[in-house]
Amino acid sequence: MSRYRETKLKPSNARASQDGDFFEISDTGMLGSWAVFFFYPADFTFVCPTELGDLAEQYQAFRKLWVEIYSVSTDTHFTHKAWHDASETIRKIQFPMIGDPTGTIARNFGVMIEEEGIADRGTFVVDPQSRIQVVEMTAGGTGRNAGELLRKIKAAQYIAAHPREVCPAKWREGEETLTPSLDLVGKI
Template sequence: MVTINSSIKPFSADAFHNGKFVKVSDADLKGKWSVVFFYPADFTFVCPTELEDLAENYATFQKLGVEIYSVSTDKHFTHKAWHDTSPAIGKIQYVMVGDPTAEIARNFGVLIEEAGLANRGTFLIDPEGKIQYIEITAGGVGRSATELLEKIQSAQYVASHPGEVCPAKWKEGSETLKPSLDLVGKI
């Protein structure tokens, strides 16, 4: 099972990105912050709302130095067809990874084996290729790009400020905590 601070497993896949078919591998996720965003399938209902939300906030992810990789068990050809026909999906500028063998979904522990589909899973990967955030939701529960951005900002802050932690509802610029014996029982 994938856990916090575990390293991502090797993979290689075909993807659709900015009008082209490209190869993507685990090496592409290293050296920068990355979000691997699993969803069940193209041409569905909740999925396009989530992917459109990411697309509409993509510039903010980019400002934070974060690349997005959406992944489903569809082929990269299907991603292109969906991109070309759906107004919501047509907004996407991030990488859409095809995982028809389900290797990536299996590696991240989100594969629904009997269906051959991925659960809704979000993974934040740090520049060393280690998982810093995991969210997995039920099929009918969509995710929010704004909430994900807040988690990324917290994770990036903690990574660049050893000894500090971000409390609940932390926003960029807010006070953090420095765990110590002096704080025990005082919060």
Template sequence: MSMYIGSEVQAFNATAFHKGEFVEVSEQDLKGKWSVVFFYPADFTFVCPTELGDLADNYDEFQKLGVEIYGVSTDTHFTHKAWHDTSETIGKIQFPLIGDPTGKITRNFGVMIEEAGLAERGTFVIDPEGKIQIVEINAGGIGRDASELLRKVKAAQYVATHPGEVCPAKWKEGEATLAPSLDLVGKI
């Protein structure tokens, strides 16, 4: 089943590698704060470590916004530990890397490449109520940009706390927003 805007994250239980330990993670961990669930195809690959390294480099900025990041692939939590221990880039990661060897979480979010048993490059921004606010899926060869994701999270948080306002294209924190109304029709 594909996840879509406004849908609630489905139940799951998994083991993650986080800060040198194996920890249990469920959909309940996503509630009460903003979360980014960041699917990637596989450990020990090529585009994936560049994306995860970029998130690691921007992790403090996400944390300042009260956002936790969860990296997910169909690898095991043991593979995540091995990758963390052998890659300088992955060794920087402070967020949980969830193992999904059965593909349940990947399928729940609708990003499983069935014939390969791998995840698409799916990004999901989830609000504190556990509802999806942003969905983005990239082709396998196209890496994502943490700074653009950070901008989108800020926009989602702004809209959530400012009913009646929307963020236009290229909006950045502190810039003008729009208040849709009859007066704006045909004037933008």
């Protein structure tokens, strides 16, 4: 997948639930800022609430980085609200939960499991220029880690601010980076 692939929410509007309220959300409203599109299979399931709960617990750390999280499943915004009202874990979520009942958004990101009518576990970090900077695909039974996602976002933001440097494996904010050059070839 190209790191310059632009994201699209086609159609330009979708319905979302946030803090028990409904609203329209559009791709144009997301332009110009960092975003995470966090696809998951379905509401009222097993691994999904653990992942969303982990994101909810780390949400303020994402916001300090000026990153918005958009969780997306093929459920409706009505189902998101019902889950929010029924689950203590989901009730903690402050970020938008986008309903994608037609699967349009999931297809646009390439995570639609057509034969099941649900989204795969896909995570996409999108920069302010609408370019995908991080992609993670996880098997249905394997949950993701919000702390590791934060680390990857910090690395992507660092590289955006320092385009001549790269972040090595396990890089943490404040640690040494690398400056690619012929002098490093074969010496790492």
